[in-house]
Amino acid sequence: MNKLSKGKRGNQAIDDPIIEISNMHKWFGDFHVLKGIDLTVQKKERIVICGPSGSGKSTLIRCINRLEEHQKGKITVDNIELTNNVKNIEKIRTEVGMVFQNFNLFPHLTIIENLTLGPIWVRKTPKAKAEEDAMFYLKKVNIEEQAKKYPGQLSGGQQQRVAIARSLCMNPKVMLFDEPTSALDPEMIKEVLDVMIDLAHEGMTMIVVTHEMGFAKSVAHRVLFMDFGQIVETNTPEEFFTNPQNERTKLFLSQIL
Amino acid sequence: MEALSANIKEDLKPPRVNIGIIGWVRANLFNGVFNSILTIVMLFLLWKTIPPLLQWAFIDSTWLAGSASCRQSPEGACWSIISKNFRFIIFGFYPYELQWRPLVAMIILFSLLFYSRNRNNWKKSLGYAWITGLILMGILMKGGLLGLKSVETTQWGGLPLTLLLAVFGLTAAYPLGVVLALGRQSKMKGVKVLSILYIELIRGVPLISLLFMSSIIFPLFLPEGITINKILRAQVAIILFTAAYIAEVVRGGLQGMTQGQYEAAEALGLNYYLTLRLVILPQALKIVIPPTVSILISAFKDTSLVVIIALFDLLKTTQSVLSNPEWMGFSREAYMFIAILYFAGCFSMSNYSRKLERELSRG
Numbered sequence: 150m151n152k153l154s155k156g157k158r159g160n161q162a163i164d165d166p167i168i169e170i171s172n173m174h175k176w177f178g179d180f181h182v183l184k185g186i187d188l189t190v191q192k193k194e195r196i197v198i199c200g201p202s203g204s205g206k207s208t209l210i211r212c213i214n215r216l217e218e219h220q221k222g223k224i225t226v227d228n229i230e231l232t233n234n235v236k237n238i239e240k241i242r243t244e245v246g247m248v249f250q251n252f253n254l255f256p257h258l259t260i261i262e263n264l265t266l267g268p269i270w271v272r273k274t275p276k277a278k279a280e281e282d283a284m285f286y287l288k289k290v291n292i293e294e295q296a297k298k299y300p301g302q303l304s305g306g307q308q309q310r311v312a313i314a315r316s317l318c319m320n321p322k323v324m325l326f327d328e329p330t331s332a333l334d335p336e337m338i339k340e341v342l343d344v345m346i347d348l349a350h351e352g353m354t355m356i357v358v359t360h361e362m363g364f365a366k367s368v369a370h371r372v373l374f375m376d377f378g379q380i381v382e383t384n385t386p387e388e389f390f391t392n393p394q395n396e397r398t399k400l401f402l403s404q405i406l
Numbered sequence: 407m408e409a410l411s412a413n414i415k416e417d418l419k420p421p422r423v424n425i426g427i428i429g430w431v432r433a434n435l436f437n438g439v440f441n442s443i444l445t446i447v448m449l450f451l452l453w454k455t456i457p458p459l460l461q462w463a464f465i466d467s468t469w470l471a472g473s474a475s476c477r478q479s480p481e482g483a484c485w486s487i488i489s490k491n492f493r494f495i496i497f498g499f500y501p502y503e504l505q506w507r508p509l510v511a512m513i514i515l516f517s518l519l520f521y522s523r524n525r526n527n528w529k530k531s532l533g534y535a536w537i538t539g540l541i542l543m544g545i546l547m548k549g550g551l552l553g554l555k556s557v558e559t560t561q562w563g564g565l566p567l568t569l570l571l572a573v574f575g576l577t578a579a580y581p582l583g584v585v586l587a588l589g590r591q592s593k594m595k596g597v598k599v600l601s602i603l604y605i606e607l608i609r610g611v612p613l614i615s616l617l618f619m620s621s622i623i624f625p626l627f628l629p630e631g632i633t634i635n636k637i638l639r640a641q642v643a644i645i646l647f648t649a650a651y652i653a654e655v656v657r658g659g660l661q662g663m664t665q666g667q668y669e670a671a672e673a674l675g676l677n678y679y680l681t682l683r684l685v686i687l688p689q690a691l692k693i694v695i696p697p698t699v700s701i702l703i704s705a706f707k708d709t710s711l712v713v714i715i716a717l718f719d720l721l722k723t724t725q726s727v728l729s730n731p732e733w734m735g736f737s738r739e740a741y742m743f744i745a746i747l748y749f750a751g752c753f754s755m756s757n758y759s760r761k762l763e764r765e766l767s768r769g
């Protein structure tokens with residue numbers, strides 16, 4: 150693991166796992182979506198997951214914060230095992246931030262209220278402090294002047310940056326991204342990717358489902374390729390793109406590159 | 407390229423439309439043959455009806471004199487039926503010399519309602535004000551405390567009774583309806599089935615039959631010697647009935663919420679209760695303000711059905727005045743007066759809902 154991340158820009162992954170998934174299976178009814186996933190993510194590690202539509206990428210990362218329930222195998226996040234224990238689930242969710250394809254901002258709240266909701270109600274941060282933090286993160290994603298507006302008044306790229314800031318306000322240990330740029334117009338993709346790259350350089354642990362290969366090349370320590378509910382190939386970005394081992398990976402890359 | 411940027415630079419003002427009264431009339435009343443005909447027909451009908459109505463209601467009418475002088479001028483309205491019986495219509499059989507008490511209670515109620523109109527006033531202190539106000543109103547109506555003479559609830563009637571049934575009925579039915587709607591969406595099978603059963607059973611019966619059941623059938627099941635206040639029973643029937651309808655409307659609002667909203671809230675670590683309270687309900691309830699208010703308005707009017715179980719609400723006190731030989735035959739005036747009171751209540755509700763919608767739709 151350490152070797153893989155050598156020479157990468159930014160922080161290096163430390164040999165200290167924060168997420169451990171072993172032999173994890175998931176079914177939707179009779180449909181076997183995830184077929185024995187094994188994955189260990191180190192602190193500060195950045196992983197990009199790609200693969201064809203329907204291969205189970207979203208389902209995998211949604212299992213990590215229990216938006217989907219796995220039926221077999223084991224998932225441990227920050228030394229807490231994900232079971233039906235509601236308190237543990239809530240604890241893990243405060244440590245794991247998630248950014249969705251469709252932003253999912255709360256349309257009835259202003260931007261600043263979107264950002265402070267979690268800190269105030271979950272972390273019990275005093276309102277003034279929560280707002281101060283929120284402004285800090287809004288500045289970080291370059292939209293502090295929009296704080297008093299409502300999500301509907303912002304462009305897609307701005308909304309996604311707000312969504313990232315909203316997750317950051319909870320001070321998470323891991324960030325999950327599910328195709329964060331695929332609902333955006335091309336000219337807005339870059340502003341979101343730039344924010345994510347900054348985040349990567351600050352040492353955030355990230356798992357990103359994306360087909361933005363430029364992003365994968367510049368920040369990922371590892372790229373995973375999923376197909377039919379399995380992780381078919383794991384490799385460094387350099388190897389992954391120039392010298393893929395698996396036939397299905399080759400086919401997939403030939404289609405998207 | 408040059409031409410293009412020149413084009414972009416010129417910001418045009420929106421074209422001015424010729425407004426003014428004539429312009430407005432032309433644009434709205436006479437824009438086309440059909441609309442012109444319609445306008446003329448309407449004007450004709452108004453001219454035929456409004457002046458005679460005004461003549462009847464205001465010019466030929468009797469305001470304060472007794473019923474005898476009313477009968478001498480039958481071409482005008484006899485508002486004396488209201489002015490001469492005002493206190494009975496409003497307060498029913500509440501002891502005459504104690505009628506200041508329900509009056510003060512109603513003033514407290516209206517002040518609280520008026521003050522609560524402004525959302526900026528929705529603070530904890532307002533909640534305490536309401537609780538204090540409700541206790542005060544109860545003491546005023548019931549007496550038996552603080553040196554106030556006790557008044558049996560059988561003597562309550564008129565407007566205070568109508569307001570009591572309406573205000574308590576609506577404020578209790580709303581949260582109950584929301585809970586039922588959530589129950590119907592619940593993942594717990596038992597809760598879900600019970601909610602559905604309740605909602606469908608209640609919606610399958612008319613309010614009248616619920617009121618009959620509560621006043622006639624229900625007491626049969628009680629052990630001898632135990633009676634439950636009749637007003638309370640009617641109140642419960644109204645609450646249970648209205649809640650079922652509100653539940654269905656709120657369910658519509660909940661279905662309008664995307665899965666993404668739940669997920670985003672949960673991903674922040676909010677528990678189920680907080681997710682509902684902070685994210686889902688504020689949006690879902692806002693969407694359904696218009697249909698909810700329709701239900702509340704019709705529930706307000708439906709409180710008048712308690713006449714059938716012999717409660718003397720506003721409608722019943724009016725009817726008993728009309729059954730007095732002295733005032734027989736002046737039902738037009740009497741019912742018009744009642745209609746105006748109900749209209750004032752309903753209109754302020756719908757007015758308020760529009761104000762609320764406007765305020766909440768920012769963003």
Ligand SMILES: Nc1ncnc2c1ncn2[C@@H]1O[C@H](COP(=O)(O)OP(=O)(O)OP(=O)(O)O)[C@@H](O)[C@H]1O
Nearest residue numbers: 177178180182200201202203204205206207208209
């Ligand atoms: N709630 C659900 N119920 C039933 N089937 C589902 C559900 N969610 C996803 N699936 C199915 O599971 C499979 C994997 O879905 P998933 O969303 O994880 O794919 P994905 O790799 O993220 O694809 P995409 O690139 O299109 O987002 C798909 O075949 C999908 O139809």
Ligand SMILES: [Mg+2]
Nearest residue numbers: 206207208328
């Ligand atoms: Mg997906």
